[in-house]
Amino acid sequence: MALHHRLSLWQKILLGIFCFPLLPIYVCVYCLCLKDEEKESERNEATVGFQYSEEQANQNRNKASDGQLENFKVISKGKGSNLSFSNRGFKEDEEDKSQQRSATSAGQKENVQIPSKDNWRVSFRNRVHKEDEVPVEPKKKKLEDKHITNYRYPWDRTSLKSLPIDLKAFEKLDAYAAKVTSNHTVDLLVKELLRYARTDLEKTRAIWIWISHHIEYDTEGLKNLSRVSCDPNDVLRTGRGVCAGYSSLFERMCSIAGVQCKSVSGYSKGAGYKTGQKFSGASTHAWNMVYLEESWHLLDSTWGAGTVSYNGPFTFGYNEFYFLTHPALFIGEHFPEYRKHQLLEPCILQDQFEKLVHCESHFYNMGLLSSLPDTCTVETVKGKVSFTLEGRQRLLFLFHLNKTETPGFMQLTEHGMKLDVYPQKTGEQILQIFAKREDSEGSYDWILDYKIICKSVDTNMKIPKCLHNPVGPSWLSEKAGLFQPSHQDPVIYTEDGCCTVSFALKGQLDVFATLESDEIKMTSDMKNRHIFQTQRKNNVEFRVRLPTSGTYVLCVNVKNPNADTYTSQCEYVIICTKRTVHWPKFPLTYGTWAKHYELLEPLDGILPENSNISFKLRVPDVTEVSVREGKNSFPLSLTDQGYWEGICHTGATQELTVTVCFKDKPNVYNFILQYQVGPKK
16 A cells, blocks of 8 residues: 555556456455544544643743733632642643633523433543653653543542542552652652652652642742743742642653643632633633543642632642542533543533532532532522532531621531521622531631622511521431420421420430520510420420510520530521510529429419419429418319319419428428519510
C-alpha cells in the first residue's frame, strides 16, 4: 500500500489494467486500508482537546500573569475552610469553549429531566492524550482512546472518589511524603518522593501529599499578578504560588514520575463567588486531571492544601476531598473551559453549573448526600420556603439569614434536617447553613448557601426571638431521654389556648417545662404557672393554658441524675390567634407535691368567692387530705378508685390550701397546693 500512495493517477489505472485478474482482491485491500486511515484520523481529532505541551502551558501562564485577576476561595465566610485562586492554565479549543458560553449568552435554556437514580446514567469518558515530546525520564506510556468509565448521574452516593482507594493503606506513604524536603530541583524531589511508590496511584499520591503540605498560597502575589510566576521551578524554589502554579508543579512532577497529567482551567465557585452569579470572561481557577488505571481522574491541590480568610493569611489545612474527587461532585465547584475535562457524559452546560446549589467539601466530608431544592436560587411561596438535607449520620446544624437572622423552624431528622424559613422582608437574601458532627465540641462548618427571593412576607408567622433551634422532638431529645412525643410537629396551633404535650421518659430523669414569649412581658407566674405537670410511671404530661393569645415557646428542660443543671432538650412553638383567650394560672405547687401526684380539679389557680368548689386529686400513700380556708378545714374522702374527693366552700378569705398527712407522721400537716380566692385577673 505504501507503493500505491506514490503512484500517479495514470500509473494506478495502468496497474489496474495489467493486474485485472487481481483487481477484486486489490479493491478489497484498498478499502480496508482506507477505512483504517479514517479511524486513525478520527482518533487524532478526538485527542486534539488533550494536546498540551509545556511550551504552550508556559505561554498561557504568562498571559494569565500579565493581566488576569485571581479568584480565591473562602469556604467558611469568616471561618475559613477552602481556598481557590487561579491563573489561566492553558488555551483550549476556542470553538468548543464558545459553544458552551453561547448557550448561556443567547438565553437558551435546556430542559433537563432527572429520572430516578435507577435509570439515569452518565458516563465519564477517558480520552486519549497525545503528549508532545519532552526531554524527561522515564518515557511515558502511549494510551489509546478506548477506555470509558460509566457512572450514575446524579451522584450514586457510593463514594466521594472516582477511584476506589484505601486511605489507611496510604498512611505510611503519606507520612513519608509529607516529610520529604525539596532538594532544590523538581527532578531530585520527585526521585526522593518515589522511593516507596511503585504504582502510578502511589506516585500520584506522594506528589499530591507533598504539594498539599509544602506549597503555600501566594496571597501577596494577588496584589501584583504580573510578577507572579507559575513556572514549576519558581514555585518549588519559593515554596508558594497561585492555583496555576500549583497545577503546573503537579503536572511537571507527574511528568517526571511517568504519570500522565494535565492542567485544566475554568470557572470555580471560590472566593468572591456570589450565590447564583453568572460567569463570563477569563478563567478564575486551575486544577489537574491524571490518568490512573485506564481512566482520567480530577484533583485540586490548591484547595487540598489549606484555607485563607478573605484578605487574610494562608493557613495550611489538608483537605482529602479534592483528591480524585468524583466528577459528579467536582462539577459542583469546578467548570472547565473545555467540556471534555468535566469527565461527564452528557456534559453539563454553563447555565446548569451556575444554577447548581454550592455544596462545600464539608458537606460531603460530614456524610451529607443531598440538599433540596438542588438549585441555588429559590423563591418563597406565601412567604415561606422549605429545605431538606439528607445524609448518612446524625449531625447538628445552624442557619443564618443575612448573616444574623434566624427566622425559621429547623427540625433534626435521623440523618439530616428540615428547615422552614420565613423571611421578614422582601427582596433577595442569602441563607447560610452550617453543620458539625454529633460528638464534636468544635465550631460549626459552613456547608452550603442559597439565595432566597422573597416576594411577600407572611405577617401571620412571627418567629419568637426566644426560640432556640432545633425545634420539636428528634434524636437529640431522645438522646436526653424523651421518647414517644405526643406532637411530632414542632408547631402547635390551638384555638382555645389549651394543649397537652407528653413524653415517655427513659431513665431517672428530672423534668420541668417553662413558657416564653416575645409579645408580652412574661412574669414568673406566666412562665411557670401556666403549665401543670403530671407524671405517671415513665410518662410525663404538660398541660398548657396560655395567659393570652399570641405565639409562645414551650421549653422542656431535663436533668439526669449525674448532672447539676437542667438543659432545654425540646422546644415547641404554640400559636393561638383567638383574641378572647385569657386563661388563669394553675395553682401553686409546694415542694411536697410529688411528681406522681395528680390533680383533676380545680385546675384554676384563682377560685371565685363564696362558692362551692369540687376537689378531686390522686395522692397515694397518705392518711389524710384536707382543704383549709383560714382556721376552717374540709377533709376529703378517699374513693374506691383511689381519688381524694370533696367540696369546699370559699368564704371571704384570700387564700386556700391543700394539706396532707403522711403515714409516718399522721399529726403533721404538709402543704402541697395553694389557691387564691377572688376575681380572676
